[in-house]
Amino acid sequence: MHLHLVLPGLLWPGTQTADPAGGLDLPALERLLGHGRLRTSAPTGADDWLHAAFALDPQQVSAAALRRLGEEDAGTPSGGADWLCADPVGLSFAREHLILADASTLDIAAGEAAALIDALNDTFADVGRFEAATPERWYLRPAEPPAARFVPLLQAVGRPVARSLPEGADASRWQRVTSEIQIMLHNHPVNRAREEAGRPLINSLWLWGGGHVPASARSPLPAVQAASPEVRGLARAAGIDPRTPNPIDALTTPTLVVLEHLARPALHLDLDAWRNGLAALEREWYVPVLDALKTGRLKTLILSAPGTRATLELTLSARNLWKFWQRPRSLDALHKTLP
Structure with missing residues (x-):
């Protein structure tokens, strides 16, 4: 089973803020970051990233x-x-x-x-x-x-x-x-x-x-979960009935899940709201996803985080968790590697 989480705003955009996630208890996220294969690329807006993921030209999308x-x-x-x-x-x-x-x-x-x-x-x-x-x-x-x-x-x-x-x-x-x-x-x-x-x-x-609505949208996965009308519209343009984000349902079929808890706080540099969003994602998503990887219910996880400082992509398979020499990695440690 394959799961793709899209997390706009995961990377805190304020370069002047030291350790924005400092003091938060995020063991599941840190385990995922430490055991996955990380790649960073040029900054990308979340909308442009999603349009490209649905095989649309971001410059032509309404x-x-x-x-x-x-x-x-x-x-x-x-x-x-x-x-x-x-x-x-x-x-x-x-x-x-x-x-x-x-x-x-x-x-x-x-x-x-x-x-x-x-x-x-x-x-x-x-x-x-x-x-x-x-x-x-x-x-x-x-x-x-x-x-x-x-x-x-x-x-x-x-x-x-x-x-x-x-x-x-x-x-x-x-x-x-x-x-x-x-x-x-x-x-x-x-x-x-x-x-x-x-x-x-x-x-x-x-x-x-x-x-107008594009005629050529194609979803990267058979199921899409999202709360915002923008992403739900993308799914419908691709012929998919979008569902509300739910980790139990997302672990039953290959699913693209767009979680926007952090997008607006990051945009407005609202650090308290961003930290609260991180804590909610830990409870609601990172913990059950990590558990699904441990038990073999989930074979592969991709985590994409488009942002204004960089675009992060993490790929993690269930067998990666058995590499005992790899250690958890904090989100703030990752921030310090960004331009």
Whole structure:
């Protein structure tokens, strides 16, 4: 049996932090790191790594279409349909720059999202059709495919918005549309009520990820487990029904498991959340996986960790555990070998 764990954010990106995992009790992970064959390569974004793993060109993939396809309750996009993520965000001034905060900081209620989506569709019917799969993840099916390049949301969060504007043939049109959307949102009763209550405003949408669902996706393994809609959409594009991550089920058939406990904490340099995520992964995954290797229920483990400092790949077979001369290796010891 073969298991492939993908762990974006496993390698802590903050080079100034000494021993980020120091003091954590991670014996199962350290045993895996010490007995496996380790290889590091150039830094890779998790999305690009996953797209390549599913035989897709990362430069040609539509994040919006894949994420839309991976939503649980939003239906399935029709073939060939173009999509944009139209995620609700908050804009505020900081040191003379307009800075973007994503929806995770806004605490948007389902009723607020529904009211704003209705207003967007009433006002901007000529632009396309808006919908909210969840209060934090919104979409636009544009009336015409945009001839513009949009900056992914995660690359814009916390940065001056002026550095992340659309580019391309009709970029000016989409900048104008976005400005008009901001005016409508600012004047909407939902935001007036939020302002009176001292809550942050939902005062813009971030458009990104345009395109349609790829027709050529191929999964590297017969089963896929993932929680995020982006990865679940990849699986569905490859004709696989994705499952929720579960170590018991993952050990019954060759499975690709994407575990994103560490991705957001690493992105935001939230060390406490990252350490908590490591401890959870130790309990929920590393311990049962190590036990499965010891007992022979698992023959081969591959662990991939795409990151901004390096991309790590570990390969471990059950027989490697019998090499008594190899010692456990801490994650911090591994960090010290990275550029």
